[in-house]
Amino acid sequence: xxxxxxxxxxxxxxxxxxxxxxxxxxxxxxxxxxxxxxxxxxxxxxxxxxxxxxxxxxxxxxxxxxxxxxxxxxxxxxxxxxxxxxxxxxxxxxxxxxxxxxxxxx
Amino acid sequence: xxxxxxxxxxxxxxxxxxxxxxxxxxxxxxxxxxxxxxxxxxxxxxxxxxxxxxxxxxxxxxxxxxxxxxxxxxxxxxxxxxxxxxxxxxxxxxxxxxxxxxxxxxxxxxxxxxx
Numbered sequence: 001x002x003x004x005x006x007x008x009x010x011x012x013x014x015x016x017x018x019x020x021x022x023x024x025x026x027x028x029x030x031x032x033x034x035x036x037x038x039x040x041x042x043x044x045x046x047x048x049x050x051x052x053x054x055x056x057x058x059x060x061x062x063x064x065x066x067x068x069x070x071x072x073x074x075x076x077x078x079x080x081x082x083x084x085x086x087x088x089x090x091x092x093x094x095x096x097x098x099x100x101x102x103x104x105x106x
Numbered sequence: 107x108x109x110x111x112x113x114x115x116x117x118x119x120x121x122x123x124x125x126x127x128x129x130x131x132x133x134x135x136x137x138x139x140x141x142x143x144x145x146x147x148x149x150x151x152x153x154x155x156x157x158x159x160x161x162x163x164x165x166x167x168x169x170x171x172x173x174x175x176x177x178x179x180x181x182x183x184x185x186x187x188x189x190x191x192x193x194x195x196x197x198x199x200x201x202x203x204x205x206x207x208x209x210x211x212x213x214x215x216x217x218x219x220x221x
Contacts, residue, residue: 034207043201043211044151055209087151091206094151094165096141 002090003024006099009012013078013104021073023088028068032092035064035073038101039084047086048073078104108132108210110202115215122192122219128185128212128221129200136160136180142187143200145214154200156189170196192219 003026013019023033031051036044046055048064051071061076075082083106089101114126126141142154154174156165163174175188185202199214 034209036208038151043207043213044203045211046207046209049207049209058123089151089153089208091208094156095167098151098153101150102217 001095002029002093002097004088004097004099006088008102009100010105011104012106014106015078015080017078019075019078019104021086021088021104023066023071023073023099025069025071025090025092029090029092031067033064033071034089034091035062036087036089037082037084038087039096044087048099050103066105108204110204110210110212112115112202112212112215115200117218117220118192119221120192120194120219124189124192124217125216126187126189126200126217128187130183130204130208133204134213135178135183140176140178140185140205141175141203141208142174142185143201143203143208143211144196144217145201146195146198149190149198150196189207189217194219 005024033051034049037047038044047058047062052064063074065072083104086102109131111129118124139158141156144152144154157176173191177186197219199216201211201214203211
């Protein structure tokens with residue numbers, strides 16, 4: 001099974017900061033990776049698919065990069081509504097696997 | 107509007123059974139694979155099961171294999187999760203999600219396994 005190692009597990013930042021979250025896969029997953037945002041009490045929401053494609057309606061301050069085993073989610077200028085938990089998910093093969101999550105806090 | 111709505115959660119004793127449903131609308135249900143994902147209180151996301159668009163391929167997490175069963179009814183645009191032999195550690199919010207991209211997700215339904 002593919003293990004997704006996400007870091008950091010938590011991150012303190014301020015409005016306007018640039019932040020980076022990483023996911024590392026235990027084997028090559030090509031670009032079969034998505035990034036999701038989850039706010040308390042809400043369902044996750046897709047931000048980035050195919051490792052680097054921005055989902056429709058998602059602000060352009062969100063960006064994804066990487067392929068193979070190393071992936072990055074970048075938020076270029078944090079806004080108040082961005083404080084949430086972020087997860088990566090590999091859909092290269094089964095079993096599907098999520099990163100452990102990154103809680104982004106003020 | 108694409109929408110997924112889960113139902114069927116509740117409180118059940120260890121060893122008991124429960125059936126979750128996910129009603130789909132706003133898209134061609136028969137064209138997409140579907141998934142169940144769960145989230146234990148205060149924890150991360152755990153993939154549970156997936157079913158292909160034509161039900162020919164079904165996959166389960168090892169933690170639920172033999173106890174949980176995913177199925178779909180394209181005529182009713184509905185996804186189901188039959189949960190048997192439930193354990194305390196199955197307590198979680200259960201989400202359904204569409205396709206390989208897991209987009210969108212339903213609002214979730216809470217399953218609590220406790221004596």
